[in-house]
Amino acid sequence: MGRTLNEIIADLPPERQAAVEARYQELKQEVEGLRELRQIAGKAQADIATALHIKQPSVSKIEKQADMYLSTLRSYVEAIGGKLELVVNLPQRPALKLQNLGDISAVAADVFPAPTVARRRKSAATR
Known part of the structure; x- marks a missing residue:
């Protein structure tokens, strides 16, 4: 039977375990896209639509876009309660x-x- 990731990490030297944990914490701070960012903020697409004065399907479309105006991104981030820097x-x-x-x-x-x-x-x- 195979070993779990936790078992493999437990067998590593302590300094290597610390490096793995540090990288894990870094990755936890990164998000894949706007959908995940919205979910972290605890908002529904309908909440964002209301804040942006658009319909919910438009929020879905924004979340799927790979390229957008910075003004759109800024408005979206502000609608979930954040600040774009x-x-x-x-x-x-x-x-x-x-x-x-x-x-x-x-x-x-x-x-x-x-x-x-x-x-x-x-x-x-x-x-």
Whole structure:
């Protein structure tokens, strides 16, 4: 009969067991996608749909997307009660946080005067 993973790990030297446990803890902090993130937050798709003012099937579609706008990701993360932070890691440099990337309202307010933004929204709504 085969051995279990726990039995195999128990037979390893203590320092190797510690390394396995450390890596396990790292992996526990990573998530595969938005669905898992939502489940960790204890939210249902219907909760997210309500917060985003969309229908539940649209939440399902967002969760299955491999590529999306940062503004969509930011809104989704905020709807589950989180805060999106974007960090850039460059070689031989400390981590850099990008501010306001994916925040449409902050960018639009800086780039376009208020009447221009309103005109663009009105134009988009009539398409």
